[in-house]
Amino acid sequence: MKSTRNLLVGAALSAAIALGVANDAEARTKLKLSHYLPSVHGIHTDFIVPWTEQVSQCSGGEVEFEVFPAGTQLGNVARQQEQVVAGVVDIAHGLHGIPRGRFPRTSLIDMPFLTDDAGAATHALWQLLPDVLAEEYKGLKVLALHAHNGGLLHTSQKKVETMEDMKGLRLRTPSPAVSDMLSFLGATPQGLPPGEVYENLQRGVLDGTVFPWDPVKSFGLNEVLNYHLELGAYTVSFFFVMNERSYARLSPKARACIDQYSGDALIPKFGDWWDAWDKPGREQAIAAGHVITKLSDAERERWREALQPMINAYIQKVKSEGVANAEEIYRLMQKKIAEFKTAR
Incomplete structure (x- = not known):
């Protein structure tokens, strides 16, 4: 009888331990x-x-x-x-x-000259x-x-200072809005994941890319680039x-x-x-002796005026694809960006 009782107690303890282990596993x-x-x-x-x-x-x-x-x-x-x-x-x-196309409302933030901040x-x-x-x-x-912060134009062989310099360049693009911007300026946008840009620049398939400074360093692109235009025309x-x-x-x-x-x-x-993430990429380009050019105020205004028809057309395209209030969303983004800048 005692032996049977001991067996029952042992079985109960084993079951309790097993249950505790199971509960702990479930808790994690x-x-x-x-x-x-x-x-x-x-x-x-x-x-x-x-x-x-x-x-x-x-x-x-x-x-x-x-x-x-x-x-x-x-x-x-x-x-x-x-x-x-x-x-x-x-x-x-x-x-x-x-x-492309999965977040048409959100992606209106990528429109040219909406913000570089x-x-x-x-x-x-x-x-x-x-x-x-x-x-x-x-x-x-x-x-x-x-x-991210305002993107730059990075090129391997050609220095870009004006809109006219964009003609014919094969440039990696990150989003539909930026693709339309590049096309409107005479470049040929190429949709590629960031990790494929290095090889395509190295092989000459791409002439350049648009990126902020941080992925230029993260993906080792300063090894295959020589010129950087501080454009700040998109995010x-x-x-x-x-x-x-x-x-x-x-x-x-x-x-x-x-x-x-x-x-x-x-x-x-x-x-x-x-x-903080942008800073090392720019410093690395300077150390490598690259040419960094800042878009002049006059040239920047030229780009802004030239791209206004593209901006209007892109908003209408988003609207035609089912976002009936695309114009309103764009205006609200402008308003919220202005609020942020005022508050700082």
Whole structure:
């Protein structure tokens, strides 16, 4: 009888231990986070990795992360949006313009001469998300929307100073709006992921690219470039989003931790981050003896006036593709950017 009782007690203890292990395993959630940039980029080192650490620490280790940057099986720039919508990854950071056409409202921020300030563009996107842009993020929890500083024109063999110098150049483009801008100026836009630009410049397939300074360094492009025009004529926007089902499966505590370190906590940081990320690329170009030219005020005004018909036509194209209030969204972006600049 005693032996039977001991066996029962032992079995109960074993079951309790097993249940405890199972509960502990269930309490810990590993989330997959993907992005398309190399692991040396500031978005990875200063933004994404610290964000995962903050959320994990806040949750007491309940949430853990596996990050997939460029070069991994989930780091393809063209697949970030579809991966997170499908739940292949739980969280993704990607470009609104690749693949083109998926975020027509949000991508109006990429229009020429709307802003050259990462902080202003980021502020505008975040302010307009709830009432104006939310339709484009169905099935997703938006953790942040942001944009980079004004992009430059970088070329390998030809120095560009005027609109006329753009004629015939084969240039990598990041978004539909920038593609239309380049075409209107006489260049031939080439849609390529950032990671493919180096090889195509090296082979002479491209004459140049439009980028802010930071990816020039991150992707090693100063090795195959010689000329840089500080154009500041456009910006490009990004999403940082989570699958809604993945978010809903988390405990209230874990969801609160994600909320605490996302959204309003992230948005004010992007302007300073981009300033810091841009600086090494420019310094590297100077050290390499490259020619850096600033667009003159008079020439900049020429570009602005010349591109106005393209801007009007692009807004009408977005409108014809189903965004009935495209003009209103564009005006609201102008207003929010002006508010940001006034507040500083």
